[in-house]
Amino acid sequence: MAKDILILAEHLNGKLADITFEMVGKAKELAAGFGGKAVAVLLGNGVKSLAESIGADSVLYVDDAALAQFNPEAYGRLLAALIQERNPRVVMIGNTSIGMDLAAGLSVMTDLPLIAYVNGLAADGGTLAATSQIYGGKIQAEALPDGEACIVACLAGAFPADTGKGSAPVEQIASPAPLDDLKVNFVKLIEPEGGDVDITQQPILVSIGRGIGGQENIELAQELADALGCAVSSSRPITDAGWLPKTRQVGKSGLTVTPKVYLAFGISGAPEHLEGMRGAETIVAVNTDSKAPIFDVAHYGATCDMLDLLPALTEKIKG
Amino acid sequence: MNIVVSIKQIPNLTDELEINAEGTGLDHDALQYVLNEFDEHAIEEAVLAKEATGGTVTVIGVDTTGELDGALHTALAKGADSAVKITGDFPRGTDSHTQAKLIADAIRGMSPDIVLTGVQAADDRDGQIGPMIAAHLGVPYVGVVTGVQVKEGKAVVHKEYAGGVMAEFEVALPMVVGVQAAHQPPRYAPVSKIRQIAKTAKIDEVTGGAGPRAGSTVRRMFKPESAGHAEMWEGSPEEVADKIATLLAEKGLVKRG
Ligand SMILES: Cc1cc2nc3c(=O)[nH]c(=O)nc-3n(C[C@H](O)[C@H](O)[C@H](O)COP(=O)(O)OP(=O)(O)OC[C@H]3O[C@@H](n4cnc5c(N)ncnc54)[C@H](O)[C@@H]3O)c2cc1C
């Protein structure tokens, strides 16, 4: 079986995550090159119908009450056992909140190399070439595993999801490792508190990052948003500092927004931020660093100081 | 409560990053190093846990830059009790696999109740060392965590998923945590205090041998060849403001006054 590609199907709250389809689509293309199959692995409880909606070459699923919710310890154990048993050529895991708990540990447990932050994969004459996005999106590194087999952790949004949708023969398998003595216990899911404004519903967002400098400058952004009749959103450091409520955060661990115009002021454009706003219709970036990765996704950009620009723009809008 | 925090310096990402002549790595000579921002949060969460339950905080790092002392002194100024650095003949940008083994070997004997790491660092491509340390020690790992509460023999952690959804886990100690954010913004240590600590504090030194390797080899390192680049607007802030206002007006989102 050493030619197959094993893909961890990711799901939360009864829904498969897009990353699952993105990886499956890519895996089918790669597996065809290696002469193997794209085999999705779904771990959960009552997940047969989810398994049936994955367009891999085949789908294996483990159904166990201990898997009713994601549990890093349970997932790690089962995947380590499956990898040892099936000896896949490549293991694909999302470089997501879930996958980030698993890939690196599995790499140690199974003694397979890991290439993480992957946003490009190609079967280069029978060898897998993986491109990682590192240094906050400023650098790409293309690497080859030293041996044949490896684990890759794939970034969300790197591959198209369409080709991974569909259905495939599904097979329920017995849990390959015991799950009755776990040290990690899931307690509950905590849904976000409803915020004062819903940033996913705004036609314009004034989005600020660490370039805002200090809490005292937040009002410059709020004044502009008031003039525009829209809301202020932000990158993660701003909500971590408590300068804005958590519900204003755009990105991987925040919300995904698609406004008509996204004004990104003082945001560097780290991959985790881009994940949440790449789909905006028009992106305008203002950043003093002309090399900031945000300019690679923005439609329009300027390198002036946002602290000068914010009041100037507010004046213009007020007329 | 025996709390260990592992910290790391990474290149300052607001600097220009240059690729070496071979095109396979960064030109490390040209770089300035700063503490990984998630480690600031890991240190804060460790000190908060100590304040809540008592115990000691030990900060540890593999000194790949030769400049780790400053980061260790800062952690001591913020409330850590002792500092350890692993020294050896490591190249800058040493892979995660090697470092994880070195750290796991160094902390095994400390019998930590809990090990806190930053959730990730932006400078390596072979994954996070938190889960690797956990695997070497044979203890559980939970990452992307924004709050840790330690009680007798266990920790309650909040892990973030997308869209602000979180999961609460209760974990039997010992464990390793990947800290995304402390439940309070990291405290500030006055420079005068750091200076004073630098004069008196003792950093324990452990010599590390060679570890395993990443298991992959970089063939080419390059700056992203983006599909597009923003059309850049030159001019003063007033001129740029005018361009933005015009754009918004063209889209019918504001009236052009
Ligand atoms: C698992 C995980 C999940 C994450 N989830 C998210 C998420 O949901 N959302 C998110 O945003 N991040 C997230 N991050 C964090 C992300 O990696 C970055 O750290 C973050 O996006 C950086 O925010 P920033 O751009 O505001 O700050 P920085 O990267 O520090 O950038 C600040 C920018 O401001 C510019 N600047 C400075 N002064 C000025 C000025 N006066 N005028 C104009 N520009 C100026 C600088 O040139 C710089 O480019 C996550 C990280 C991890 C590991």
Ligand SMILES: Nc1ncnc2c1ncn2[C@@H]1O[C@H](COP(=O)(O)O)[C@@H](O)[C@H]1O
């Ligand atoms: N050389 C190192 N010394 C100590 N801790 C480290 C080192 N490398 C990584 N870490 C820890 O692991 C976290 C994740 O980094 P990384 O594994 O590089 O993604 C960092 O935030 C640190 O807490």
